[in-house]
Amino acid sequence: MKGLVTRWFRRRARVPRVVRAALALVLGTLAIVGLAAPISHGQTGAPSGAGAPASGGPATEFNAPTKSPEPPGPGNPAKTFPDSSALRADGFNLYQQSCSSCHGISAQGIPGVAPSLRAVGPGPIDFYLSTGRMPLEQPRAEPQRNSPAFDRTRIDALIAFVSSFGGPAAPTANPFAGNLALGFHAFTLNCAGCHQIAARGGITVNAQVPDLQQATAQQVAEAVRMGPYLMPHFDSKQIDQHELDSITRYILWTRHPADLGGWGIDNIGPIPEGIVAWFIGLLALVIVARLIGERLGEEA
Amino acid sequence: MNLIERRVHRRFERAARVTDERLGVMGAIKWAMRYVFPDHWSFLLGEIALYSFIVLVATGIFLTLYYVPGASQVIYRGSYPLLQGEQMSEAYRSVLNLSTTVPAGLLFRQVHHWAADVFIAAIVLHLMRVFFTGACRKPRELNYFIGLTMLMLAILEGFAGYSLVDDLLSGMGLAIAYSVAMSIPLVGGQLSTLIWGGPFPGSDSFLPRLEIVHVLLIPAALAVLISMHLAIIMRQHHSQFPGPGRRERNVVGTPMWPAYALRSIGLLLAVAGGLFLLGGLVQVNPIWQWGPYHPYLSENGAQPDWYIGWLIGALRLMPNWELVIAGRTVIPNPFWGGAAFPLLVFGVMFAWPAIERRVTHDVRRHDLLDRPRDRPLRTAIGAAFLSWVVIVFAVGSTDRIFYRLGISYTTQIHVWRVGIWVIPILVFLATRSICRSLQRSGAHPLRAWQGEVVRRRPDGEVYVVADAVADQAQAEPAEPPVGTVPGSGDERPPAL
């Protein structure tokens, strides 16, 4: 046996000994490294860790949202939505058709499916409906911006119905009262990690983060104070009204950023720049080279 | 000759005599003017790189006059509204002023940046041409090594250049470079504190040092290497594709004067013109949009410039392995993707001439190039290796793919951890088979379709309108041209 192995190693072959030795060394190193490597932690996805797994908490844990929308803050302007008993009645009917299958008949939520809407107030309802993120096809899907399923009147009706259960007032923001430089500063610190510095969107693990080019000032204010889906929320002590106005102003500004250098190529940095360098710059120069030089088969 | 021509002739003659009396260089000048350049278009790719380098140096001189390598924090009071009152380093402020206030400042900055991107892209394309045509064989191995060294230096130079600005994007990149330096086993800690003058973000002397490296040390090294590269080419004469009249011991092409000089100058002007058009019309590295760098800030979707993209792909792809022995972190994680991977890629490229010599037992001098199809094994290995690197490079943008197409990031990473090994094998097999079939058919891979066009007459009969194969055979002489080896696939003249 040993003789066979030694003879195999020593024989003259097309693959020289040096290469075989190098290969053996590399494979051996990989084996050692593989032994040294810890077991890679898999990504823990939905829906683990919601409660202490071993002890198991009270059943009502899953009925309450784990973060609640923040109020606008003392002295800060709030958005008022139309309210009347007729609207509430309309809202009740719409709710039963479109929302109750997940959120429960009286907005109390269904454990393991959707949270209660009883204490959220008008802000989140307006946000999710006016951005088309709700109604959601699958409870586990990521709510994404879509064309709204309801027109403004119906949204107002649903807001009237759901906010009749209580909750904080809806925040609002006035971009004209904001300061662009302050907005850029606050956005960089709090928002750019997920939304990209020019609000062009991005990702986290494992969700898409939307770009904000279609967001209105009202939607920005609501999102900041409530934190939709996986987004954290920011109360008025962390981001005061002036900062909120400024952030909103900056976000609206990113729709048409100051592209001093010409064509902004989507403002996301080196990926489109590399594409331009290869497929516009270098390609044009290679075409020039083809014009200058000759091709095989043309020589006389 | 008419009057003007006679006057020009006299002036020229006098200038030549005056020069020769003092320098005695007319022999060399005649040699240079009659020097023959084989002029296949793919031999101009290296020139594109060279001319981009010239644009880099010219625009770089302008930029040096404005850049301030200062790390001390200042408050901005300039003309760009979004950064009013913002705290930033002096370096960032100097580039911000250059981009917003200095006339033509932004133009030169953008031309410089585009030139760097195109410079390295042209080198890579040139390297691919050199590899796939076998120009790295004897006697050109030395020039090949010089070229690879220049590629490494160019990549470092580009990274250093855009990191000088100290904006958010490049600052994040510098932190990663620091981590890769730290991850070098045993000496990483010392090496990084040496370079940075302390723990990141480093001392006040880091930016001035980086500037000297970028403005003096690497450009000087590149200039020396470029001169050596060109001198060796001229000493050995350029390689050429085989064809009528072309032998191993001769060079067939266009003499330098007048045609080739004009075309080459034309290429220089085209490179400069294209880069200035890009620099004026397409925005690149808008640092005012990123804002200044602070170690406690970052943004989503931050990417390095394209020539570092292969490293971010490798860093993202690697599982979280760190080799820890007795409490000592022998191999921290960034080492695999940030140092071992590029060393491996360059190592293989440097070792290639030796590998090829060993495998083919071919130690003859080669001045005639191969068509890629004539060496199916080399082409296939090269294509497979290239695909491996390109896939790792593409993995660097999986976050944007998730954003655009909705394919989950974690899924992509897990798939590509396997894919980077599977795809190159498939590329190898496919390329080898394509080369072999091209060898047999002699067809051009992109042009000259093979087939027939048929029409049906009203009475149902089908007749042939055009037959590509028959046409091609008709256009060629019946006998194989002199100078081909029957049976080697050389019957038809190469039609690349």
Next chain:
Amino acid sequence: MNRLSRLLGLLVAARATMRAARQRPQPPPSRPESDFDPRRRVVPSNRRAETAVAVLLLLAGLFGVGFTAVYVALDANTQLLGIAIGGALCLLAAAAIVAGKLVVPQETAVEERGPLLDEHRVETVVEVAEAGGEGISRRRLLIGAGGVCGAALATAAATPLASLGPTLSGLHETPWARGIRLLDDQGRPYLAGDIQVGAFYTALPEHSDPEAFGAGLLVVRLPANFLHLPGARRDWAPDGIVAYSKICPHAGCAISLYRYPTYAPTSQQPAFTCPCHYSTFLPGEGGRVVFGPAGRSLPQLPLMVDSQGHLRAAGRFHEDIGPSWWGVHRAES
């Protein structure tokens, strides 16, 4: 054992047979030298091309003048400057190329490559070099001494490099120590009561350089059912407020992504993610890595609340912050 050897022998033999059956690629035969003479010289005499060159040159000049005009009169607008000078250069390029291909004589010439290897020259050089060493009797002594000297001088030449950098001790230090207050980036101290569940805060140390690598902190509050800190760190989180280094232990980027579910059962648990290579850490479990290339967990800082309700550090990080290196102090797990 015998059977195994036979089987292996059979496999080796089969492989050898298969390889022999396939064609062995030889170095390809040298091409037979062709005696076709490719030299030719064509004088174009192309008046239209000459006119084209002249027109292109004039147009290029026009664009060049345009560059100065834009610079002076149009406030040096970047796009127009680029079009002007880029256009001028491209037109000039076109002129040169048209001239080079259609105006001047087109010639195909042949030049001989000189030989490179000249055996005679090589021998002469070797002889001359060796003649320089004629008469030296103790080569080994001289070479040995030269080697020692060379090594010593090389070390001496490399020594000034040490002046470039300080020692490694700074790598273990951060501005955080017991009692240092947490400030926001405007310099206001954080009140423990203001920290909300579902929000994340960036904190910097009082009286310290905010640009230091170890300065940035991530502060979050987690409801009790989410907090599962390792035993030794159970009391590091007053009221469920935890603090971690903001610097990713993979490659040093600032961790600026925080996901916090609105409704946990259909979503994912709270986690920090680094935007560079997407290492993901669980603040509720002591910064444990759950995805991504980070090789160790996120370093945690113990917190305490002082008499005025401000948040202060209660000690140092439990391991080194920043990227790993040979001497990094790691946590036990």
